[in-house]
Amino acid sequence: MRLRALLDTDALGLRLLGGQDELDRAVRGVMTTDLRDPSRYLSGGELVLTGLAWRRGAADSEPFVRLLAGAGVAALAAGEAELGPIPDDLVVACARHRLPLFAVNESVAFATITEHVVRQVSGERAGDLAAVVDRHRRMMTSGPAGGGPDVVLDLLGSDLDLRAWVLSPVGRLVAGPRLAEAELPAGVRAALAGEHLAAVRTGRRGPYRATVGPTTYSLFPVRGGGRGTAGARDVRETVLSEWLLAVEADAGDWPAERLDLLEGVTQLIAVERDRRDAARTVRRRLAREVLELVQTGAAPAEIAARLRVAAPVLLPGLGAAPHWQVVVARVEWDAWDDAKGGPASSSAEDGGGRRTDGLEGGPVAQALLEEILVDPLSSGPEPSDRIAVAHTGDEAVALVPLPAVSSGQDGSGHDGSGTGLLADAILAAVRDPLSAGLDGDGRLTLGVSAAVHSAEGLRGALEEARHARRVAAARPGRVCAAGHQELASHVLLLPFVPDDVRRAFTARLLDPLRDYDRRHRAELIPTLEAFLDSDGSWTRCAARLHLHVNTLRYRVGRIEQLTGRDLSRLEDKLDFFLALRMS
Known part of the structure; x- marks a missing residue:
């Protein structure tokens, strides 16, 4: 805002004492001080409010005003409540340094002026930031990425004093402020993701209000153009794959302009999400080709040859001969009768005995695995580039490369049963948020194979992961996982256990x-x-x-x-x- 606008607001009780020619200066903030030297706390463009407690005599005005002018403040406003009329020596000093001077009526509190200026400046900054967001979005949709969501999140922090984070549906940090003090603890992220998923399932329009500990957050859904709700028959087709923007503020009383600005930010983030999904297309296709070879019983040499061809895409930086693990996931939903507000009485049943209403769970399970299998300590979309996930029907299958373990003292080079992903660790990271998204009528079950060190072992690893998933499906709970360690010898004696699982156990x-x-x-x-x-x-x-x-x-x-x-x-x-x- 401009200094001139301050004089047009009668409620502020300001009277201009000097600096008529400087009223077009921009005001970027407010500072109240009675320090003799406040320059270290000034960054330029402030309206400085003072009660003159720093002034002990006429000689104090000149150095005080000189420091303010040197710091680039917009103007000085002196209160008349304590010492009465503004002293002439201060008026003269401000005129000498071309610093506009206002007198504040004793009936007006400094807090009133501060609130008015902050509100006006915030509105101006929101307008400027909206233009930046729109320009950034056009850059990302028409050409190379312009810095991703981090750039706009930094602008939200610097221009609107809003701390915001982009989270995956399982609470993984995708983007956030770069300052260390703005870090969001893992427990808070998981709680916010769960609150968001539960709110989306209710069909309410965002933003959603969530309180974690003493802090209130506003949660804005991020719906991409290629994966949004426009083409979905049911919210359950997208709820478990959407990102969210968590803002540390209560948006309940925000004006429409600010809500529109945050909506623009979510659209920008959605562009980045769609861009990343497009980049995953090649990895998904390669994973599907490998999976088809494994399932059809292709020769290990043919599978190994396909893996070598895919290595530059699936294994950036890992080399050509890693160990592998297979993770199988399945998302299942009960049929729901909207008229009755509960499960439908008749519907098709899947192989596990759960009712479904035609919702294809494979794509949802695929998107979930791509998020779940990222290192929980990492941030951003890039670490997921090594996860190759395919889906067939209601099942998603991930090929997870593990760096080849260097030979130990025994020279065996074996990774051992404890290497790689563990079902319990995966479950601990995702159970709470995803249970909220499954909301009483859905289930996610996961199976994790042991690590294998050759293409020859992939078929056994796939069957092992599938059988472990069936073990998980037999347990109660909305989110369940089982690993190869749970396929003990007494389980292998059961007649329905596939031969490939037995062979994998033996190997x-x-x-x-x-x-x-x-x-x-x-x-x-x-x-x-x-x-x-x-x-x-x-x-x-x-x-x-x-x-x-x-x-x-x-x-x-x-x-x-x-x-x-x-x-x-x-x-x-x-x-x-x-x-x-x-x-």
């Missing part, structure tokens, strides 16, 4: 020992067989193998180290026994 347990035997001729497999046949008796086994007991103990210790198992436990003995019999 995971015995391949480290076979590889070690090939490298070192250590005879760990024969030692294991003899140890089990001897019922775990050290003396009988040593005699049978013609070994010293200490040598036998060394070999058994190596077996336990390579497999992560304990041969003193009955469960581990049983697993080894079955693996040897099925191999």
